[in-house]
Amino acid sequence: MHRQLVFRRGMRExxxxxxxxxxxxxxxxxxxSRLVYGWGNSGWSAGNDYAAACVREAATSTGSILECGSGLTTLLVGLVCKSNGTTLHTLEHHQAWWAHVKGWVDRLGIEGAVNLxxxxLIDHGEFDWxxxxxxxxxxxxxxxxxxxxxETTRGGRIGLVPLLRQHLDGALVLLDDVERPRETEIARIWRETHGATVEIRPGEAESGARGYARLRFPDRS
Incomplete structure (x- = not known):
């Protein structure tokens, strides 16, 4: 009950x-911190640094936004998109969680800006995505x-670029959890195979914050 109250107040603010x-x-x-606490999806929810980066980049984005995996950032970025007249497309594989997030999207009145x-997840050959x-x-x-x-998905997050590279000309990608070996390797592959520039934003070890990477893909058009 307390979490719900904190979350509702935080979302209004x-x-x-x-x-x-x-x-x-x-x-x-x-x-x-209050929003992450109120959302309550401990262990899965985005950390403060990554959530702040998502919001910051969405606020200056002039085109459509893709999100892989739904949660608190769906709501935070969705409100930004509604305000700015842009759109967010979010992919979610877990049906019950999809319904939970969709309920909040509707409650906040951002269904016109958020396509959830x-x-x-299906077999794409060398990976599931x-x-x-x-x-x-x-x-x-x-x-x-x-x-x-x-993280337990076969191939992890590698499927983004093989499946959607044609949609990513000039795109900025924020890849979370880059302190994990698999995400570090994915960032390396995208840099070496697809020419993305990579900037690592490490998390603060003292606070346990997770790091993320900023990758910019070249515009081939």
């Missing part, structure tokens, strides 16, 4: 911040928030 700050959006560490796709609704996606994304599928 965050929504007011989005309306006031727009492209200069920078939620405080305290607000993000139920996308089960989302069943991508190609016909429902825009031709290009300016920003990709890659925090899924789960």
């Amino acid at each position: 965050y929504a007011a911040l989005v309306r006031a700050q727009r492209s200069a959006l920078q939620p405080s560490e305290d607000l993000l 796709h139920y996308s089960p 989302y069943s991508v609704p190609m016909g429902a996606l825009p031709p290009r994304f300016s920003l990709v928030l890659c925090d899924g599928p789960p």
Whole structure:
């Protein structure tokens, strides 16, 4: 009950911040901590640094945004998209969790800005990844928030680029959990195979914060 109260109050505060700050959006560490606590998906929810980066980049993005894996960032970025007139496409493989997040999307009135796709994980040959609704996606994304599928998935998050490279010309990709060996290797592969530039933003070891990588893909058009 306390978590729910904290979350509702935090979301009201965050929504007011989005309306006031727009492209200069920078939620405080305290607000993000309250939202993460209130959301309550411990162990799976994005850390403060990654959530702040998602919000910051979404606030200045002028094109469509792709999110791999849904959760708190879906709501935070969705409110930004509604304010800015952009759209978020989110892929979620877990049906019950998809329904939970969809309930919050509807409750916040951001269903016009957030396209939450139920996308089960399927066999793509060398890896498992989302069943991508190609016909429902825009031709290009300016920003990709890659925090899924789960670490235990065969191939992890590697499937993003092989399946959607044609949508990523010039895109910025935020890859979470880059302190894990598999994500470090994925960033290396995307750099060496697809020419992405890679900037690592390490987490703070003292606080246990997870790091993430910023990858920029070349525009081949």
